[in-house]
Amino acid sequence: MNRLYHYPLSPFSRKVRLSLAEKRIEVELVEERYWEQDADFLRRNPAGKVPILKMGNRTMADSTAICEYLEETHPTPPLLPQGADSRYEVRRLVAWFDDKFNDEVTTKLMGERVFRKVMGTGYPDSANVKAGSKAVKYHLDYMHWLLDQRRWLAGNEMSLADFAAAAHLSCLDYVSDVDWNRSAIVKDWYAKIKSRPAFRSILADQISGFPQPAHYNDLDF
Amino acid sequence: MNRLYHYPLSPFSRKVRLSLAEKRIEVELVEERYWEQDADFLRRNPAGKVPILKMGNRTMADSTAICEYLEETHPTPPLLPQGADSRYEVRRLVAWFDDKFNDEVTTKLMGERVFRKVMGTGYPDSANVKAGSKAVKYHLDYMHWLLDQRRWLAGNEMSLADFAAAAHLSCLDYVSDVDWNRSAIVKDWYAKIKSRPAFRSILADQISGFPQPAHYNDLDF
Structure with a gap:
């Protein structure tokens, strides 16, 4: 199961949640109090921020890099136009x-x-x-x-x-x-x-x- | 002639300069004291930052968006890998x-x-x-x-x-x-x-x- 570590009022997490939902990629949401920076969380993302997306055996950070990745691997419906x-x-x-x-x-x-x-x-x-x-x-x-x-x-x-x-x-x-x-x-x-x-x-x-x-x-x- | 409004010690400007040079896109460099925010400059980029790239009749801002654009329009040599x-x-x-x-x-x-x-x-x-x-x-x-x-x-x-x-x-x-x-x-x-x-x-x-x-x-x- 895909998993998104997020915080509900993080706009960067919300951007990724919207992309995932629009592309109908199912994901389990895990609320992460990222400012408490526990060791497990920092191991997943040394940048210490949300969101973090776990898909298969990949763990990905940075909302913009994640959205570009989703666009390349799940191009339908497109969230980037042609041209x-x-x-x-x-x-x-x-x-x-x-x-x-x-x-x-x-x-x-x-x-x-x-x-x-x-x-x-x-x-x-x-x-x-x-x-x-x-x-x-x-x-x-x-x-x-x-x-x-x-x-x-x-x-x-x-x-x-x-x-x-x-x-x-x-x-x-x-x-x-x-x-x-x-x-x-x-x-x-x-x-x-x-x-x-x-x-x-x-x-x-x-x-x-x-x-x-x-x-x-x-x-x- | 393409033109890049930049500041020499802006890392975001330097990233774009390196991409342009690697892809052999000729560009005239114009030093911009962007923090003085003169009206002309803000008209070119309401975000008020450098770099700004003028190519043909397009004026582009945001170093990451510019680098992605250069990659799509001038793919050789590639600065993003395949996959x-x-x-x-x-x-x-x-x-x-x-x-x-x-x-x-x-x-x-x-x-x-x-x-x-x-x-x-x-x-x-x-x-x-x-x-x-x-x-x-x-x-x-x-x-x-x-x-x-x-x-x-x-x-x-x-x-x-x-x-x-x-x-x-x-x-x-x-x-x-x-x-x-x-x-x-x-x-x-x-x-x-x-x-x-x-x-x-x-x-x-x-x-x-x-x-x-x-x-x-x-x-x-």
């Missing part, structure tokens, strides 16, 4: 969310409001929370601008770029940090993603100490 | 250097010792420099462990993983932050990379305020 130009645009946007959005928004909001409590590293830094709340607006506006020209974020087909974005936004949405009224276009896009079968397991996530808000798994949010 | 397993290993290691090594070493040493001076953001934080000096040893040992089993970092063929690693290490080497006596195997690997024609432009880099040390461009360092 170098279109593939570039997907990869650029995956990096946009996993690097820039993560630095400017996810670590500032989730990092301060959730992970500090879960990991026991003190009180939220309000300057970070404020910076994250400001930055998320700019990113939603950028998504609005993209989606105003295209059906999906990187083009007219759904791709890994949509999953990367939805992975971050769904984590923030779990703690009610997304103002869906800012853009009807972005809200429609999220409603489309949210109603996919691949999203079900993510909508069922429960994090102890953080009850799921009512709108989180509501398809008519 | 999903081998390709995964290359991508995992590229991410290892661009994420983990960058966070733990490059930003701690280069960030404090060079970029603070160049960008005018104050004095080095000695705790960061100390942490970086400690972490680089662990990474050199990890490279030693890999290279003890393989000819190159990700397997028996040179790949993008070697270029990612050499990009970071060559930046550190410019400010003499690599102890090449720690591992003869790692030193031999770097000597092989350093002597490639693709490396010449990197060995010729000069950064104002930071004179090149004698060993930096010496093939018998």
Whole structure:
């Protein structure tokens, strides 16, 4: 049985979960409190991060390398389009969310409001929370601008770029940090993603100490 | 003419320069003081980072997305091997250097010792420099462990993983932050990379305020 070591509110884990589910690759989920870095976990991944995917006798780390691997070994349905130009645009946007959005928004909001409590590293830094709340607006506006020209974020087909974005936004949405009224276009896009079968397991996530808000798994949010 | 907006001591720029040179794609280098974020530059790349590659009428950002694009459009010589397993290993290691090594070493040493001076953001934080000096040893040992089993970092063929690693290490080497006596195997690997024609432009880099040390461009360092 394939196994994914993950943390429910890790956007990198969620991106891989969405890819696996979309490609109908069955996997057993194992929650990993990766910051506690026990010896067994570090043996599986010396980088000390989630997700880690165990498939057959391979143990794989790094969400982007894993998604490229899944695309090469399970090409249907495709999450990267045909053509170098279109593939570039997907990869650029995956990096946009996993690097820039993560630095400017996810670590500032989730990092301060959730992970500090879960990991026991003190009180939220309000300057970070404020910076994250400001930055998320700019990113939603950028998504609005993209989606105003295209059906999906990187083009007219759904791709890994949509999953990367939805992975971050769904984590923030779990703690009610997304103002869906800012853009009807972005809200429609999220409603489309949210109603996919691949999203079900993510909508069922429960994090102890953080009850799921009512709108989180509501398809008519 | 293709054009690469870069900064000489940016490892992400260097990784792309090495890929371009290895694939014999001619490119004009334009030094970009990206942290000054002038309007023209931000128009080219809203992420506000280097490198940016202009090829024909395309302007591309994100070093990993660019390298994948170059691999797809200029497959010879290959910098990703055949076979999903081998390709995964290359991508995992590229991410290892661009994420983990960058966070733990490059930003701690280069960030404090060079970029603070160049960008005018104050004095080095000695705790960061100390942490970086400690972490680089662990990474050199990890490279030693890999290279003890393989000819190159990700397997028996040179790949993008070697270029990612050499990009970071060559930046550190410019400010003499690599102890090449720690591992003869790692030193031999770097000597092989350093002597490639693709490396010449990197060995010729000069950064104002930071004179090149004698060993930096010496093939018998």
